[in-house]
Amino acid sequence: MPSVVYVVDDDASFRTAIERRLKNAGYEVVAYPSAQRLLDNLPDESRPSCILLDVQIPGLSGPDLQTRLSDLDSTLPIVFLTGHGDIPTTVQTIKAGAQDFLTKPVSSDQLLGAVERALANHQTVRDRRGRLDIQRALITSLTPRERQVFELVVRGRINKQIAAQLGTTERTIKAHRQKVMEKMKAQTLAELVSTAERLGMFEMSDKNRG
Amino acid sequence: MFRAIWITGLVVWLAALWQPVVAATDVPRPRSMLILDQSEARGPFYYQVFSGIRAAVNADTDAHVTIYSESLDLSRFRGQANEENLHRFLREKYRDRPVGVVIAIGAATLDLALRWRGELWPETPIVFATFDKGDLSRLKPPPGVTGGIVRMRLQDTIEAARAVVPDLDTIFLVGDPWDSQVIFRNWKDEINSAAAGLNVIELVGLKMRELRERVTALPDRSAIIYSAIYSDGEGNFYPPATALALMADRANRPIIVAAETFLSPGGIGGFVLLPTVVGSAIARLALRILNGEPSPSAPMELTDAIKPIFNWPQMQKWHVSESSLPPGSEIRFREPTFWERYRWQSIVVVATILLQATLIAILLQERRRRRYAEVEARNRMSELAHLNRRATAGEMSASIAHELNQPLGAILTNTETAESMLKSATPNLDEVKEILADIRRDDQRANEVMRRLRSLVKMKPFETRIIDLNDTVREVFQFLSVQASTRSVALDLEETPKILQVKGDPIQLQQVIVNLVVNSMDAMASLPNGRVVTGRTELCNGTSAEISISDSGHGIPSEQLARVFDPFFTTKEQGMGIGLSIARTIVQAHGGRIWAENQTGGGAIFRLSIPLAKA
Numbered sequence: 001m002p003s004v005v006y007v008v009d010d011d012a013s014f015r016t017a018i019e020r021r022l023k024n025a026g027y028e029v030v031a032y033p034s035a036q037r038l039l040d041n042l043p044d045e046s047r048p049s050c051i052l053l054d055v056q057i058p059g060l061s062g063p064d065l066q067t068r069l070s071d072l073d074s075t076l077p078i079v080f081l082t083g084h085g086d087i088p089t090t091v092q093t094i095k096a097g098a099q100d101f102l103t104k105p106v107s108s109d110q111l112l113g114a115v116e117r118a119l120a121n122h123q124t125v126r127d128r129r130g131r132l133d134i135q136r137a138l139i140t141s142l143t144p145r146e147r148q149v150f151e152l153v154v155r156g157r158i159n160k161q162i163a164a165q166l167g168t169t170e171r172t173i174k175a176h177r178q179k180v181m182e183k184m185k186a187q188t189l190a191e192l193v194s195t196a197e198r199l200g201m202f203e204m205s206d207k208n209r210g
Numbered sequence: 211m212f213r214a215i216w217i218t219g220l221v222v223w224l225a226a227l228w229q230p231v232v233a234a235t236d237v238p239r240p241r242s243m244l245i246l247d248q249s250e251a252r253g254p255f256y257y258q259v260f261s262g263i264r265a266a267v268n269a270d271t272d273a274h275v276t277i278y279s280e281s282l283d284l285s286r287f288r289g290q291a292n293e294e295n296l297h298r299f300l301r302e303k304y305r306d307r308p309v310g311v312v313i314a315i316g317a318a319t320l321d322l323a324l325r326w327r328g329e330l331w332p333e334t335p336i337v338f339a340t341f342d343k344g345d346l347s348r349l350k351p352p353p354g355v356t357g358g359i360v361r362m363r364l365q366d367t368i369e370a371a372r373a374v375v376p377d378l379d380t381i382f383l384v385g386d387p388w389d390s391q392v393i394f395r396n397w398k399d400e401i402n403s404a405a406a407g408l409n410v411i412e413l414v415g416l417k418m419r420e421l422r423e424r425v426t427a428l429p430d431r432s433a434i435i436y437s438a439i440y441s442d443g444e445g446n447f448y449p450p451a452t453a454l455a456l457m458a459d460r461a462n463r464p465i466i467v468a469a470e471t472f473l474s475p476g477g478i479g480g481f482v483l484l485p486t487v488v489g490s491a492i493a494r495l496a497l498r499i500l501n502g503e504p505s506p507s508a509p510m511e512l513t514d515a516i517k518p519i520f521n522w523p524q525m526q527k528w529h530v531s532e533s534s535l536p537p538g539s540e541i542r543f544r545e546p547t548f549w550e551r552y553r554w555q556s557i558v559v560v561a562t563i564l565l566q567a568t569l570i571a572i573l574l575q576e577r578r579r580r581r582y583a584e585v586e587a588r589n590r591m592s593e594l595a596h597l598n599r600r601a602t603a604g605e606m607s608a609s610i611a612h613e614l615n616q617p618l619g620a621i622l623t624n625t626e627t628a629e630s631m632l633k634s635a636t637p638n639l640d641e642v643k644e645i646l647a648d649i650r651r652d653d654q655r656a657n658e659v660m661r662r663l664r665s666l667v668k669m670k671p672f673e674t675r676i677i678d679l680n681d682t683v684r685e686v687f688q689f690l691s692v693q694a695s696t697r698s699v700a701l702d703l704e705e706t707p708k709i710l711q712v713k714g715d716p717i718q719l720q721q722v723i724v725n726l727v728v729n730s731m732d733a734m735a736s737l738p739n740g741r742v743v744t745g746r747t748e749l750c751n752g753t754s755a756e757i758s759i760s761d762s763g764h765g766i767p768s769e770q771l772a773r774v775f776d777p778f779f780t781t782k783e784q785g786m787g788i789g790l791s792i793a794r795t796i797v798q799a800h801g802g803r804i805w806a807e808n809q810t811g812g813g814a815i816f817r818l819s820i821p822l823a824k825a
Contacts, residue, residue, distance in 0.1 A: 011620070013616065013620045013648065013651065014616050014617075014619050014620040014623070016648065017620040017621075017623040017624045017627070017648065018623055020624065020627045020641075020645065021623045021626065021630075024627050024630050024631060025630075056612065056692070056695055056696055058695050061698075083611060083612030083615040083616065083619075104615040104616065104618070104619035105615060105618045105620075105621070105622040106619060106622070106623070107622065107626065108623065108626040108627075108630070111623070
């Protein structure tokens with residue numbers, strides 16, 4: 001199953017040339033003349049895919065589309081194409097998480113390299129996203145008490161402190177802690193902390209605290 | 211006794227001696243003069259003598275003198291009986307009229323006056339004018355009778371004839387019989403001596419008819435010498451000037467004359483008698499006598515009364531040059547030359563023409579300088595417009611690069627695709643062909659961008675041709691579309707379906723539209739969104755094309771509306787203020803006008819109108 005490259009460019013001639021090149025390299029290509037058209041047909045992110053996006057397109061611009069996709073929690077890496085290097089735009093798009101930034105005219109090596117990297121990246125992101133989804137599911141299996149213990153453990157509290165805070169015995173905490181390690185499939189405390197970090201639990205609890 | 215007789219004789223002698231003295235001094239003479247002439251009153255010669263007398267009398271303003279005059283007409287009436295009648299007539303007429311002095315003109319008159327003097331004017335002095343010394347020796351004037359004598363010499367007249375006809379060999383003497391002549395009678399005795407070496411043919415006493423016939427066929431190298439004719443020989447009398455005119459009418463040779471009055475009737479001239487000089491000379495003498503001076507015993511010679519005078523029209527007729535005339539000659543009736551006649555008018559006319567010519571020259575020079583200045587101004591405008599276009603091109607370099615990069619990028623990618631395809635064992639040649647066609651199309655597209663860029667930055671003299679303004683505006687909007695999109699400005703063009711045919715420089719008119727559109731985009735730079743530039747083309751009254759460029763910005767403060775086209779007026783931080791000024795200059799060079807307004811719904815609108823080209 002080939003990877004999919006979405007091409008968004010208002011210039012028909014350039015669009016066709018890119019489409020042709022990518023197909024020749026073995027990709028499946030979906031081309032749109034405007035950003036809106038892509039938004040109207042949101043890509044299936046379950047397949048390895050990426051977007052080749054022209055910066056200057058009439059209507060919704062390239063950076064605008066990037067923002068909209070980000071709002072939609074899209075995982076699709078975006079490779080920007082531009083007629084001329086415009087430093088503020090470049091910086092803005094890279095900060096917003098652009099995969100790459102190519103200047104027209106672009107050589108096949110550059111183009112294919114960037115597409116390949118983007119697809120690989122998408123793969124990674126998708127994998128990571130997959131693991132996170134599993135871990136999120138695991139968290140839901142915790143009981144409320146176990147969840148409390150989990151949050152305090154990853155913040156480095158020792159059993160005694162936790163017991164004092166939750167108003168129970170050190171022994172009970174130890175049992176909960178064992179249960180959490182099991183349920184979260186963590187071998188070591190470090191692994192557990194890393195999972196919590198990935199799931200954004202520190203931010204969440206900070207927010208709660210604030 | 212003897213002694214008494216002696217004394218008595220002495221007294222008588224003394225008394226006799228005294229008497230004239232007493233008469234001259236103690237008893238004043240009557241202040242009157244009686245003029246007797248031998249002609250009829252209408253004769254021009256005597257008329258001029260008379261006017262000379264009158265002029266001299268009037269010149270003496272000391273005391274008035276009464277003038278009586280009698281024309282005795284002796285050339286037509288002669289004989290004893292006529293003389294007696296005249297005698298009686300004068301005696302009766304002047305019985306109670308005291309006469310201070312008698313003036314007798316001509317020898318025949320003097321002869322009568324002397325004979326009548328004893329009875330009619332005893333002791334009255336007589337002043338005469340005569341034309342021949344011989345007359346005096348014949349008449350022997352007694353004391354108290356004096357006058358002037360004019361010597362008319364045939365020799366002088368022949369000299370004049372030689373001057374007029376240099377190779378003269380024959381003279382024709384024309385006149386009444388010598389004995390009946392009153393002035394020229396003595397010429398008869400002079401012929402032999404004066405005309406030596408010449409053929410002399412006397413046409414004397416002929417009837418006028420015969421004479422007029424004869425003078426039509428006179429030989430070359432001859433001249434006519436006219437004395438005087440008083441009658442046609444057939445009972446008709448006329449003044450000799452009239453007779454001369456009759457003959458001159460026919461004569462085929464020049465006529466030499468000897469009286470001033472014969473010049474105008476057709477005489478070419480000669481040593482002529484001046485009757486006014488004669489008149490005034492004897493009148494002055496008569497006045498002196500009236501004033502008590504004694505009469506001089508010898509007559510005076512009136513040399514002033516003869517002068518060489520010639521007739522200019524006749525000189526022209528007979529081809530006589532002025533240089534061949536006797537020294538001291540006077541020329542009469544000379545037509546004043548054009549210059550002499552119209553001297554002042556000519557000067558004024560020439561001066562006016564010169565002044566006008568100068569003015570015209572100055573105006574032409576001014577016009578040339580103006581035209582030169584216009585060309586200069588147009589060149590300067592072209593240069594400035596060029597600079598403005600280059601600046602525009604610079605400003606638009608980003609969008610130009612973009613426009614170039616699109617086709618170049620497509621070409622590169624297509625080429626590499628094709629290469630890749632051709633590497634395979636079974637290349638799809640149809641697709642390769644398609645790719646090559648695309649490459650060619652994109653190359654042309656890039657080329658078109660370059661052409662437009664070149665036309666924008668190229669320095670071109672102002673040149674006009676017939677163009678459709680719709681095309682001009684459309685091209686600009688296409689050209690600026692990229693820049694508009696990078697600046698998030700929507701470009702909207704509403705063209706009239708009618709053809710807007712104008713005569714103009716397409717590059718410069720495009721520049722006007724570029725300046726207006728870029729200006730509108732700049733005006734909206736601070737807007738967060740909703741940036742629209744609308745272009746509209748219209749046909750106005752079928753006589754002009756109107757283009758309007760409007761924006762959706764804040765408009766122009768009303769106090770600045772009139773100034774936006776002024777050079778170096780700008781509201782932009784980096785603007786030079788020449789874009790709109792150049793736009794106006796270009797529009798005006800096309801005979802059009804450009805102005806700015808604010809739209810009621812907000813935003814500024816720039817309008818320009820250019821007259822349509824005549825089909």
